[in-house]
Amino acid sequence: MIATIALIKDTFREAFARRIFWGFFGCCTLLLLFLMFILRIDVVAGALATISIFGNTLPTTNVQNLVQQTQSVIAMILYFAGMALSVFASAGLVAAMFEPGRIELLLSKPVSRIHLLLGRYVGNLLVVAANIVYLVAGSWIIFGIKTEIWGTGFLVSSLFTIFIFGVLLAVIVLVGVLWDSAAVAIMVTFAIMIVTPILAQKTTIERLLSTEWSRDVVRVLYYVLPKTSDVAVMIRHLILNQPIDSWMPVWSTALFGIVVLGFGLWRFNRRTF
């Protein structure tokens, strides 16, 4: 436990020192300020103003629906923007661990390699989670104060964002272990983030493809890769209090993350430094 805490603290210390944490925190704060600004002049105030002009009182459910719609849009922005920021923030932290002259010293300590890498993984996840929770909870409080609607769906969406980031972080870890490169890790993770929303349109793509084997490839890729886009849709449903049809995107994405992280740990365990 002492070693685990030390590894997590070290990741935070490095994130602070490299200005990663503060850069992330600054971006989140800017997003929150922007949110305060647009809510003040436009969306909610504007809607309420419209109500008062016509002299009719809009039913509360309509205002709630409007707020939820706005929240879901903002949650989508936070989800994708937060994810991109997180990937940028984390790639360097993972690769730094494998620097020659640093890794040997870590490996010489009486801590297993799996423990070392998992400690770094959890530390990194917590660095990002702290900022995502700050961003989402901050947005939630701003919405709540402004509209007095305190739905929990928006708050819970942060867990999905952290979950998807955890899966992408597994990819960053694997690439880091294989190639020691933050740049390659960012490229691969971004490729996944770009490809998976396209694959989410598999029904349309399948219609456009002429051969069965190419349709099979699309299907396999869809089911194997993480479903960032489908999870985003789930978040939207959650915020709008709509039922979630299938949890397949979550468990299959989790499975992908576990397999990738497991492979990363296995490779790290066998690697010679």
Place this chain on the structure above:
Amino acid sequence: MRFDRPSVILYTVSEFAIETEDLTKVFTSGWSKRELRAVDRISLRVRRGSTYGLLGPNGAGKTTFVKMLLSCAHPTSGTARVFGQDTKRPAARRPIGYLPENHRFPTYMTGWGMLDFYGALSGMDSASRKRRIPELLNQVGLDERAHHLRLGKYSKGMLQRVGLAQALMHAPQLLVLDEPSDGVDPVGRKQIRDVLTALESQGVTIFLNSHLLAEVELFCQEVAIIQRGKVALSGTVQELTSGSGYRVESMGVPEGIRTEIAARARHCTVTAGLLQATFETCEEANVAVDLLRSKKCDIESLSRVRSTLEEVFMKTVEVHQ
């Protein structure tokens, strides 16, 4: 110098601190599948409490050997044990303190923070770390100001000192040092040597990998010279540097005697009137002394010739080239 150790943990009853059996590491390049045998069936035994030097030219396989001891590199075949435990097991590394050669300590850490981090990884609790850090930093010669200075601001010598403190943090029973005095000024070197001498007197095994042969000769009891992944020569420093003859020095030796002595000696020179003759055996040296005394020549000195470790090293490397 008294070197305080917070606790003494005894690790198994093995007589040897390090024990390797046919330890081999073969690197295979990616596409061509060409093999490089970096370490080739090295069997080495380092007695508990001894000071052992590992020597060899660049690329001889010293660092790979050390990395296998620490499980940074996995052996292709053979075994490595530390105090009787297989080094693959994390617990086997608990009694080891290690200072790598080309270390890259995280520059965002302070000297204090670094010792705290590596101490925690070695399983030390917070109270022990707090107690140990200031005394260690002082013992390696880093003053109060350096304690809370970022490592990025440290000089090379200061980094070596804090690196040594890091290796000593959990009071290891085996210290593996890769070029410990690299970049350290002569005063610092002396300080590091004093620290190591104090540890040696407390029974800590010291395994030194260094290019500074004079330093190894001065400090180590035993050495192994590695060449092309194999142990080319090993033994005590005393054994390896002794037994290369006897030297007689004399002033004012007449020409005839000089010729006679030169004929019997392995090596003979005259510089500024001083004759220096080296003989294979003590008896031959005695005959020369008798001859010189019979001619009333002054004997300046009679001594046993010892090779330096550098001479032994150079000879070994040349032979195995």
